[in-house]
Amino acid sequence: MEYSERLLTALINAAEFTKKQKLELCTPETVLYFICDDELFDSAFSDCGGDTDFLEADLYDYIENNIDRFNSETNTVQNSLALECALENAAISASNSGNREIEIKHFIHGMWQIEDLYAVYFIEKQGIKETDLLCAIAELDDEEQLPEDVIIKKRNDTDDHTYYNVEDDEEDDDDEFITGAESSRKSHRSTEGFVTCLNDSLGDVNPLIGRTEELERTMQILCRLDKNNALHIGDPGVGKTAVMYGLVKKIVSGDVPEPLKNARVYSFDIGSMLAGTKYRGDFEKRLKKALSDISRDENPVIYIDEIHNIAGAGATGEGSFDAANLLKPYLTDGKIRFVGATTYEEHKKYFEKNKSLIRRFQNVEIKEPSKDECIKILEGLKSRYEKFHGVKYADDVIPYAVEMSSKYINERFLPDKAIDLIDEAGAYLKLGLDKEVNKDQGNDPHLSSVTEMLLKEAGAVPVVDRGIINAVLTKICRVPVETVETEDMDGIAGLEEKLSALIFGQNEAIKQVVNTVKFSKAGLNDENKPLASLLFVGPTGVGKTEIARLLAQKLGLKLIRFDMSEYEEKHAVAKLIGSPAGYVGYEEGGLLTEEIRKNPSSVLLLDEIEKAHPDIYNILLQMMDHATLTDNQGRKADFRNVIIIMTSNAGASRIGKSVIGFESRDRDSSVVMEEVKRIFQPEFRNRLDRIVVFNGMDDSMAEKIIGKKLSELADKLAVKNITLEYAKAAADLIKKKGISSEYGAREADRVIRNEIKPLFVDDILFGKLKTGGKVFLSAVGDKFIIKSDQI
Known part of the structure; x- marks a missing residue:
């Protein structure tokens, strides 16, 4: 051949x-x-x-x-x-x-x-x-x-990832590079998913409410002769994309200046354009072909969301071209106008380093809307979510959702977090009703739909109220129900009595703590400060740490405790907000900031604050003054819903010389305050809501504490069907050995653990108490004895 x-x-x-x-x-x-x-x-x-x-x-x-x-x-x-x-x-x-x-x-x-x-x-x-x-x-x-x-x-x-379209169906417009664009018969390249014409794909997007100033600024930039490229900069969720969709709607309706009449807005998906590129030059060809086809349009505008992704996109190594370099000629030419969107963080990371790129854009700052502006936005969107979920939002739900999302969802921004809250509340209510209907109708979906239709015909549309918002909020940000529901006020009303029943001899201190919490819950404190900033001072072992633990328990909050004796060195303090750049653990964030970011509603206990390095006060001042703490990576932890409690033994030694013992005496708070003024700087003391002075130990307190601890031991034995009784001699010996001016009631636990509990072990495991029984605890001289009887 x-x-x-x-x-x-x-x-x-x-x-x-x-x-x-x-x-x-x-x-x-x-x-x-x-x-x-x-x-x-x-x-x-x-x-x-x-x-x-x-x-x-x-x-x-x-x-x-x-x-x-x-x-x-x-x-x-x-x-x-x-x-x-x-x-x-x-x-x-x-x-x-x-x-x-x-x-x-x-x-x-x-x-x-x-x-x-x-x-x-x-x-x-x-x-x-x-x-x-x-x-x-x-x-x-x-x-x-x-x-x-x-x-x-x-x-x-049928390879879906084929880069070129080899179908020779000349009648199919979907095989062209950009839908609606005229291309030659031989040009079969397809980029479905790379480029979308927003004029034709607005669909049922949320309407733009407000943002008049930002829209006008964007149109003004696009109408320039040179450098007519706008860059929307703002925090995630503040509405950067919504502003662009609002502009497209104005273009479609013709409500724009003459230079923007009949403009076609195309959205670039850089990620999809990169997907499937194997060899060097593949990405560049896709991008240049797209730009070439778009440039045939009479009045094109290109929108690139997350535009910081173009920096480095398509680059195969150091010194090679990326998408940013490929776009620069088009950005300068002015025939195609560009609008990009990015965040402050990404703008600083990518754009500010590329001076030649940033000078081709004009910045439009999209700030987080105020609460009043956000309420207007949600009121405008409410009908769409009511129609979708088949529910009705109560009149007070929108302002309440804005307020609660601002208070408890800390790492996100309005209006995004408030919109998410009402959207999920609608879904929560709808799913709950569907479960009830299915249960009543024997899980028959046909009957469920009929029931739902009858409910609507009768006008019985389910209503999203504050209770639904609270239920959803507890799931979104892991806040206890008691914290967000209005019923928790009943718990606060009885908080003083509950604490007094568990903490003995500190009635005045408990009253001051509860009053401070009430003051905050009433909304009378500065909303940009923590719920409370308290300093507990007094002798050791009198209940300072215990009252913080019980306060967290009764309010349904998590207790976050830091032993400040571990932060005596200057470098150790840095761990709270994260190690400096270049040090081990830099990427992990700070111990304190990470805990608060995870638990924005909590009780923060900084135990024995005076033992920490003085640098700790620089951190505390920021927390107490502005309720925020910035970690080593620039992320902020929000302390607005945190009760900050610091404990100190300041003045304990001087109190001990005059009042420690078990005789009746009044607390000498002036001695303690003198020591507080000597140890703590004025700028620190002035930011405290209250300095709470605890009483020293006396006979009455000691007897009640010992009775409580023996009751706790009796409860443990009762689980094993053992009844405990004790003589006054046993309680007196515990008081003698476990209560001291140096350690308060702390040694009482050691006495019970080391001298009393060992007496029960053999009888419980091998003797008379193996199946239960009755035990009588007494004391002879300096020793404890028990008498046990089998049931």
Whole structure:
């Protein structure tokens, strides 16, 4: 079988080149190098999105660097084994197709049947598949007939990630690069998912409410002659995308200045454009093709959400081009106007470092709306969510949702977090009703829908009230129900009595603590400060830490405790807000800030604050003054819903000299306050809501504490069916050994653990109390004794 004229020309040129260059072998790469000179192949390759100049460069580099040469000229040309195989495969392909000659398409098909061939690799490197290239050749030459196996492969090829569209359906507009854009018959590149025309895809997006100033500023920038590119900068969730959709709606309705009339706004998805790119240049070609097609529009605007992603997108290494560099000529040209959206953090990280990029944009700051503005936004959106969920929002729910989301959802911004709250509240109520209806109707979905319809006809539309908002809020931000519900006021009303029943001899201190909490709950304190900032001072072992624990328990809050004796060194204090950059643990954040970020409503106990390094007060001042603490990575922890309690033993030694003992005495608070003034700086003391002075230990307190601890022991024994009774002598010995001026009541636990509990062990495990019984605890001299009887 003979070769066609075009293929024969390539083979002859390849042979002459091989002989002239003293190459030992003529390879498929050499033949393909001269096939690139064929006009039909060049056109087909270009139609597939390839560049024969790049292909020739790759082939020439391969020939120069990978094929050995003779030392002297030779008159013979030796074909490589790969070339012989390719020609043999081409002959078989031509024969099977019924062709009289072996054409270029058969040779290309023959190459693709050889594994690990550089000629094929260089073609695929440009994102071109075999079926695409052969179809393009066949389309350009009507006399060309594809090999039969290629036709079958083409029909069965359902690879969704094919970069080029080889379908030759000229009537299908969806196969064009941009929907609605006119392109040549040969341009079959498809980027569905890369570029979206927002004018045609507004759909049922939320309406833009307010933001008049930001919209006008954006339109003003887009109407400029030079540098007519706007950059929306704002925190996540404040409405940057909504502003853009509002602008598109204005363009569609014609309510825009003349330069923006009939503008078409296209949205770029950089992530989808990067997906599936294998070789260097793939991404650049997609982007440039998209920009080229969009530039044909009379009045195009490109919107790129998360525009910071263009920095580094498509770059293959240091010094290589990325999407930002590819866009710069278009940003300067002014024919295509750009609008980008990014956050403050990403703007600082990417844009501020790229001075040439940032000067091509004009900043439009999208700030978080105020609570009043947010209420207006939600009132405008309310009807959409009512229709979707089939519910009704009570009149007071919108302001309440804004207030509660601002108070408890700390790491997000209005209006996004408030919208999420009412949306989820609607879903919560709807799902709850569906469960009840299904339960009543025997899980019959038909009956459920009928019941729902009857409810609507009767006007009984379910209502989202404050209770539903509270229920959803507890799930979103892990806040106890008692904290957000109005009923928790009943708990606060009886809080003083509850604490007094568990903490003995500290009635005045308890009253001061509860009054401070009430004051905060009444909303009379500064909303930009913690709920309370308290300093507990007094002797050790009198209940300072215990009252903080019980306060958290009764209010349904988590207790976060830090032993400040662990922060005596300056470098240790840094752990609370995170290690400095370059130190171990920098990425982990601060111990204190992370705890508060996880538990925004809590009781924070800083035990023995005077033992910490003085640098701790720089942190405390920020917490108490503005209810925020910034960690090493710039993230803020919100302390507005935190009760801060610090304990100190300041003045304990001086009190002990005058009043420690078990005689009746009044608390000498002036002694304690003198020590507090000496130890703590004025700027720290002035930011405290209250300094609470605790009483020293006396007989009455000691007896009640011992009685409580023995009752706790009795409760543990009762679980094992053991009844405990004790004599006054046992209680007196515990008081003698466990109550002291130095440790308060702390040693009482040690006495019970080390001297009393061991008396029960053998009897419980092996003796009379193995199955339960009665125990009488007494004391003889300095020793405890027990008498046990089996049931």
